[in-house]
Amino acid sequence: MAKRRPSGDGMVRKRKDGRWEGRIVVGHKDNGDSIFRYISAGTQKELLRKLHQSIETYRGVDLREESGMPLSQWLDRWLEEYAVPSVRPSTLEGYRGYIERNLKPYLGDKPVGKITTEDVQQMYQELREHGRQEAHPRYGHRLAGGTIRRIHGVFHEAMDAAVREKLVAKNPAEGIALPKKQTTPKRVLNDSQLERFMEAIQEDTVWHDFFYTELTTGLRRGEICGLMWLDFDEAHGTLSIRRTVHAQKSGRLTTGETKTGTGKRTITLPPSTARLLAERKSKSYSEWIFPDPLRPERPTNPGSAYIRMKTLLKRAGLPSLRFHDLRHTFATHALAGGVDAKTLSGILGHTQASFTLDTYTHVTGDMQKRASEIVGDFMTELLGDDLRPWENGENPARAAST
CATH class of the missing domain: 1.10.443.10 (Intergrase catalytic core)
Structure with a gap:
């Protein structure tokens, strides 16, 4: 029989299959009805731990009914309402590409309010291994670390806006382990x-x-x-x-x-x-x-x-x-x-x-040559034309010490 725990753990019950289930209120619909988040675990102790964690996550948060919309729908809305007015056309085109090719296929069907950090981390791992639709001569179907970081930048912005819109309690893109930034040496004409x-x-x-x-x-x-x-x-x-x-x-x-x-x-x-x-x-x-x-x-x-x-x-x-x-x-x-x-x-x-x-700034061979000439001219001016006077029979450093 379901019961409300006085400690604020939410509604907990043991299901017929033996697992424990609880729920907490995370927001309200337009008509005032509560929006619940359901959590399950194998034991009551594990359930209470998860409930406590969720209560802290949603503390002070009152999600809107739209938190149940699929991520794909939110990303489309974010593009039109947030990105279109603020970024250049070429940047916007890049955003659309990342959303359509990379984000929607992996998490597009999941309710935006239920996406977790674990979901995002797993998505990036999948993209890293299999995110390229057509095999690349060098990377195969793997996406480069820099591409993952750019996808993350777009997703992070979109989920920041979702927090402000009260669709999620916190940004699930926070605290993600990202591939190291690979810096390709910039090429210049010497x-x-x-x-x-x-x-x-x-x-x-x-x-x-x-x-x-x-x-x-x-x-x-x-x-x-x-x-x-x-x-x-x-x-x-x-x-x-x-x-x-x-x-x-x-x-x-x-x-x-x-x-x-x-x-x-x-x-x-x-x-x-x-x-x-x-x-x-x-x-x-x-x-x-x-x-x-x-x-x-x-x-x-x-x-x-x-x-x-x-x-x-x-x-x-x-x-x-x-x-x-x-x-x-x-x-x-x-x-x-x-x-x-x-x-x-x-x-x-x-x-x-x-x-x-x-x-x-890039050090080219020409720049190194000019630098060596500058140093050479400086030393010549300081020591004279003969930079190694000890070859004449006496090491000046040794002579100075005697």
């Missing part, structure tokens, strides 16, 4: 490679100006594709970065705001780039600085820029790069050339100079 790439673009009359501007400004791909002539101040030689262009899977191009608040910025162009754009402007009949070569009323498609870059790299006999590596190349050579981190941070649109230093 001095000789950069020279070869510049020679390759010199022969490309359609794309030369685009890639020359990229290599002398370090703009993000969407930013350079989104440049309009109203952004170029010819008199002062400056360029204002105000928007980005994104290509959706459908092929449709959309424009949006820059990646961060500091992404909106005005940069001073190198004189050669300012002259190049001024000459280009005098011959242009499009509002876009770099219009689509076939449809000048439209901006250049970021995907087309990537494909052309690959072609030029291959033509120059250079290793394959991501488009973002051109940005790395600009930043690394700028720092090596003496541009201070604070100034470079402003050019790149970063919020902090420390991020610029941590992310965009």
